[in-house]
Structure formats: C-alpha cells, structure tokens
Amino acid sequence: MKVGRIDFGKYKVQIGLIAMFFAILALFMITSPRVFLRPTIYFAFLSTVPFVGIMGLGLTLVLVSGEIDLSFPSVMALSSFFCAVIFHTTGSLVLGILVAFAVGIGIGTLNGILIRKIGIPSIVATIGMMFAIRGCVNILSGGLGQSLVALLGNPLHSALVGKVGGKIPAQSLWFIGLAIFMWFILFRHKFGSQVLFVGDNEDAARMMGVKVDIVKTMVFIIMGVLASFAGLIDSFRLLKWWPTMGEGFLMTTIAAVFVGGTSMFGGEGSILGTFIGAFLIGSLEAGIVAAGLSGFWTQLIYGVLIVTAVTIHILVKGRAG
Amino acid sequence: MSDNNNLLVEMKNIHKYFGKVVALQGVDFEVGPNEVVGLIGDNGAGKSTLIKILSGVYSPSKGEIYIKGQKIDLRHYSVEKAHELGIETVFQEQALGVKQTIWRNLFLGREKEISGSFGFLNTEKARKETDRMMRELLGFTGEGISPDSPVRTLSGGERQGIAIGRAMYFEADLIILDEPTRALSVKEVSKVLDFIKKVKEAGKSCIYISHTIAHVYSVSDRFVILDRGQVVGRYKRKEISEPELNEVLIRIHEAPEFGSESR
Numbered sequence: 001m002k003v004g005r006i007d008f009g010k011y012k013v014q015i016g017l018i019a020m021f022f023a024i025l026a027l028f029m030i031t032s033p034r035v036f037l038r039p040t041i042y043f044a045f046l047s048t049v050p051f052v053g054i055m056g057l058g059l060t061l062v063l064v065s066g067e068i069d070l071s072f073p074s075v076m077a078l079s080s081f082f083c084a085v086i087f088h089t090t091g092s093l094v095l096g097i098l099v100a101f102a103v104g105i106g107i108g109t110l111n112g113i114l115i116r117k118i119g120i121p122s123i124v125a126t127i128g129m130m131f132a133i134r135g136c137v138n139i140l141s142g143g144l145g146q147s148l149v150a151l152l153g154n155p156l157h158s159a160l161v162g163k164v165g166g167k168i169p170a171q172s173l174w175f176i177g178l179a180i181f182m183w184f185i186l187f188r189h190k191f192g193s194q195v196l197f198v199g200d201n202e203d204a205a206r207m208m209g210v211k212v213d214i215v216k217t218m219v220f221i222i223m224g225v226l227a228s229f230a231g232l233i234d235s236f237r238l239l240k241w242w243p244t245m246g247e248g249f250l251m252t253t254i255a256a257v258f259v260g261g262t263s264m265f266g267g268e269g270s271i272l273g274t275f276i277g278a279f280l281i282g283s284l285e286a287g288i289v290a291a292g293l294s295g296f297w298t299q300l301i302y303g304v305l306i307v308t309a310v311t312i313h314i315l316v317k318g319r320a321g
Numbered sequence: 322m323s324d325n326n327n328l329l330v331e332m333k334n335i336h337k338y339f340g341k342v343v344a345l346q347g348v349d350f351e352v353g354p355n356e357v358v359g360l361i362g363d364n365g366a367g368k369s370t371l372i373k374i375l376s377g378v379y380s381p382s383k384g385e386i387y388i389k390g391q392k393i394d395l396r397h398y399s400v401e402k403a404h405e406l407g408i409e410t411v412f413q414e415q416a417l418g419v420k421q422t423i424w425r426n427l428f429l430g431r432e433k434e435i436s437g438s439f440g441f442l443n444t445e446k447a448r449k450e451t452d453r454m455m456r457e458l459l460g461f462t463g464e465g466i467s468p469d470s471p472v473r474t475l476s477g478g479e480r481q482g483i484a485i486g487r488a489m490y491f492e493a494d495l496i497i498l499d500e501p502t503r504a505l506s507v508k509e510v511s512k513v514l515d516f517i518k519k520v521k522e523a524g525k526s527c528i529y530i531s532h533t534i535a536h537v538y539s540v541s542d543r544f545v546i547l548d549r550g551q552v553v554g555r556y557k558r559k560e561i562s563e564p565e566l567n568e569v570l571i572r573i574h575e576a577p578e579f580g581s582e583s584r
Contacts, residue, residue: 190432190440193425200418207416208430209401267420 012316013261014272020309021276024287031291041290043167045283047237050175051230052249053278056256057182058226060274063257064186065219066199066266067122071111072253073246074133075224076231079103081137083232084146084241093156100228107133108224112217130250137243145242148235161237171233175278178226183271195219199266255302256281259309280305328387329354329495329526330375330408335384337370337550344370345381345550352495357517357527359541361534363574366547368530372497375528376410377403389494407494411484411501419473419480424451426472427487450490459486459519478509482516489519495526502536514540534570538563548573 029036055072062069082103083096090096107129114125151157162170186192194215197205206212230249235241258264259280260273284305285298330352337345345367352358362368373379375386377400386393388406403410417426424447428435435447451468455461459482472480481501488496498517502510517540520527531537537544538558544566546554553573556566 184441188442188444190436190442193428193432193442196421196425197418197429200420201416204416204418205429207412209404210430267418 013313014270014276016312016316017259017261017273017276017280017309020312021280024280024305025283028283028287028291032287035290036287041286043169044286045279046172047169049278049282050169050171051234052253052256052282053175053275054178054226054230054233055223055249055253056260056274056278057178057271058223059253059257060260060262060269060271061182061186061195061219062122062223063262063264064199064266064269065195065216066202067115067216067219069111069122069126069220069223070250071107071126071129071133072223072227073248073250074130074137075104075107075227076234076246076249077137077243078107078133078231079228080231080235080241080245081141081146081243084148084235087148087151088146093151093154097156097232100232101225104224104226104228105221106224108221109217111220111224112213115220116213116216134247141243143243145240148239148241151236151239157236160233169237171237174229174233175275179271179275186269186271191215191218196267199268201267252281255306259306261309261313277309280309327354328352329356329389331387332371332375333385333387335371335374335386336382337367337374337379338382343550345374348384348547348550348552350545350552352526352528355521355524355526356543357521357529357541359537359544360528360530360547361532361537361544361570362547363532365549367550368547369499371547372410372499372528372530375403376400376408376497407492408497409488409491409493409495410497410499411481411488412499415480415484417472417480417484420471422469422471423455423466423475423483424448424468426483427451427454427468427490429487431491454486454490455483458489458523459483459516476509476512477505478512481505481513485513485516485520489523489525493525495528496520497528497530499530500532501529502531502533510536534563534567538566546570546573548576 025036035041055076058072059069079100083093083100086096086099087093111122111126111129114120114129115122120128158170160170160174164170164173186195194205194210197208197210198212198215202212205215227246231246234245256277257274258277260270260275260277262269262273281302284301285295288298288301289295328351330350332348332350335345335348335350336343348367348371350360350371360368360372370379374381377398380395380398386395386398388408416429418429421429424444427450428447432440432442435443435450437443448468455466455468461482466475466479472483475483485496485498485501501513501517505513514536517527517529521540529537529541542558544554544556544558544561545552546569554569556569561569
C-alpha cells in the first residue's frame, strides 16, 4: 500500500459503513447518554460481539467463494460439547480443545464433500447439516447442559476469555487478531486470491488450473474451525455448555456479514466490513433497550438497518461503475 | 521424428469421432515459428475440435502430433502438458474474474510467481509486473487503466487484451485465440487485432480461429479452411486477396453436402 496515494474510491463501502456506525452510536448517545457516555457498555460489547464476529469472518470467506454455510451454529454447539465432555472425563482441557477443532475440521470437510463431490447446493446441504448436527447434540447430551465452573483458574481459560489488564475481555483481542489474520489470508495470500476467483468465475479459475473443489472445501473447513473456536469461548465465558447454544447466532452473523458489504454473489467481500458489521449488529439490541424502547422493537430495527445498509452498498458501488 | 523440425506444431492425419459422429477426418495442420495462422470455417466445421485436441482438452481418435519436432505421447497429453510445452489457449468464454483487479487476473493460477514466504503475495511486484505486461507487451497507453483496475471496468477488447497479454507474459510460444472478436464493436475489434500484431512482433506464433474474413485477413500470414471435418483450402496471404478468400468460402458453403452432416 502506497501511503499518500490511497484510492478512496476503492474504500467507499467501508467509509460509508464506518460513518453509519458512528451515526448510530451518536444516536444512542443522544437517546441514552447515561449508558452510552460511560465505558461499561463498551466493555460489555467487547465481551459479547466476538462470537458473532469470529463466525462472521469465516462466513465472509464462504460467501466470497460463492457459497453459503448455515450449519455453523450447530458446529458451535457440537464442538464445545465434545470439549466439555472430554474435559470432564479426562481432566485435559488441551485435549478437549483439540477434539473441538477436529470436529470443526471434520464437519467442514463433510460440507465440502456434500457440496462439491455430490453436488448438493450449499444452502441445502448446510441446512441439512444444521439440523443433523443439532440432532446429534441433543441425542448425545440428552438435552442437558454442562457446568464448566471447573475451568476457573485454568490458564487456557484465562488466555481465551480472561480480562486483560483487568478490563479488556481477551476474546475481543482474539477477534481483532483473527480479523487481521483473515484480511491477510483473503487479500494478501495466494489462497485468498484463489477464493476470490472461485467465487467470481469458477470456470475461469478451473481453466487456469485452480483446484476449485479443494479451495471451496478449505473454506468450509475454516468456517468449521472458527465456529468451533466461537463455541469454545462462548461456553468458557459463561462457564456453562447448553444444548441450544449457537441458535441465536445464525441470523445475526449473516446480518453482520451483509451489513458489512460482502456480496451474496461471490468474488468480493470485506473483512473490515464484517468487523464493523458485527459491532453494529451486536450493539443494536443494547442500544434499543437502553433508549427505553421495549425488546419488541429489536427485530424491526435490525431489519431496517440491514436493508438500509445493503441499499447504501449497492448505490455506492453502482456509482463506482 | 517429423520431417520438418522447424515447425512449431505439426498435426498429422487427425481423426476425431464422437460416437458415430465424425468431427475430423484426416486433418493435417501446421504452425511455423512466428507465424499467425487463420483457421477459418463455418460453425461445425471442426475448428474448435481441432484446437481442443491441440490444447489437450480432447484426445484424437487417430493421428499424430509433433510439438517443436517432438512426437507427443497422446495417452499422456493434457492441458497442463500443453502449457508446459508453451501452448496457451485464450478461450471464447474469457477466463477472467471480472470483479478482480488486472494484477490478480494476470497471476490467476500462477500465484506462486508472486508469492514469497508462506504463500503471502508480493503485491508490489505483482503490480509492477502487470504494469510492464500492459505497457510493453500490449502497448496499453490508456490513462484510466492501472494494474489495480477491476476487469469489469475494461471494455470487451481490452479484456481480450489482458487474456492475450497473460498468455504472452508467461512465455507461451503459441497462443490460440478462439473467436476473440466475437460480439465486439468495430473499435474494439481493431484493438484486438492490434494485440494479435503484438503477439507476432514478440516473435511468437498464433492460431486465430474465426469465421469473419475481414478480421482474420489483416493479421494472418496463412489461412487454413476447414469444412465438415476436412481441410478444403490452404493459402498464403501473399497468394490470395481478401475478396478472393471470401469467394472461396462462399463456393465451399454452396457446395452440396455429402452424407449426413451434423457437426
């Protein structure tokens, strides 16, 4: 990147999004200054937003590759279930975490096989997987949750969800680190280049020697691993695993990615957009409630925000040609 | 070994059947060094089949291929092998990602050329090389276009140029263009013809497939006319004028059809 010659036209979408974020924040500050002019609420966001955000990063990659994944909330539950069970039976958290990641890799691979080898459209395959995996979770757990209070004091627990400097939730730093890492993978790594082409013009990519099946399967594996990671930190944070875990994250994660400016049609996406989109979606509910509106308003405002954001993206891009 | 080691490509007695359908019957076809060959014929004459055999997409039912004097083992011939031997096809259905920048398109499938440690891309190098490809190989002078321009902002002719430039950049000896001027405006066609002249200037060879004589005539050194799977005419440009070549084609098309013709 040449400093001083930055092409602002290229970043119109991101600039628009940041402006929107601050506009909404300003609105909240006006409607409920007692909440939004104090730091507490922001630390709360840093604690809760990373779950949507981390899965949003994976989903961004999936969408850029021209596919969709709806199975990630169930992956979140299944992986962290295995971690909880293994931790309780063997006492080893490291082993539990490794198995959780293996579950994410395994389901990502299975998604890849269903979509690329058998040829099921990704929306159908991953809806099927979403139900099937949730079913496994329910059967294996018997519908019962698990306490993870025994994790307290474990150094891995502190590293993942502890408070850095006594204040900043560690998961927010993981989220920031992962966002930067994923930006480099998508835009500055040869794998990312192939993901962009596979979503843009699959035939062209294949003709030029890109192994489309492998690239797309890898993308689903990354999604699976990130969903596992989100499941781990969510259960660690609350010191509890429960069988419906992740269900509330499906629509909010998808919303965060679309609000962030990633296209439904593949070949383009924004990591920074997803990052901001996650905070936008994540702060909305708190803002609405703090403003004195009842929780019933939340969905209406979500809907308006999503449609407005995507409309702005399309208008901005349309003008860019 | 072949009789003529100077030829870049020599295809001998090529036959291709698709089930009962005869697509090619005994075609001989050569390309010399630094030569632009116009491969002409109506839809279904067998042009694309012949070229797909040469570029490794199809395997011939019968026949021999020599590339740079070497006999090709057709059982182990493939698109990858053709690339290794310096044969690049610029496909009709432009192999470009239109939402991506020109530099990403140049290195599509060859990201190794611009990646450093752990596969991370050296974008500075990619941009510099793309700029060189555009100016030196293609003669792009356009102000508004940079290596960072997304391909969707380019015109149809410019997009063909990028695809041709990509083949030239990677040191192809023979560039195969399948109907590169199809669906282009007059102004865009002249751009593409200029790019083909650049291929010749760079000392490389080209097979230019078309059924538009006006386009193919001005840039080709030699013409090969296919009809119903057979070569029905070979001319050097010096020997035939554009109207005469048109005349030949009309006569071929008016000739009575033999047997059941389907390709």
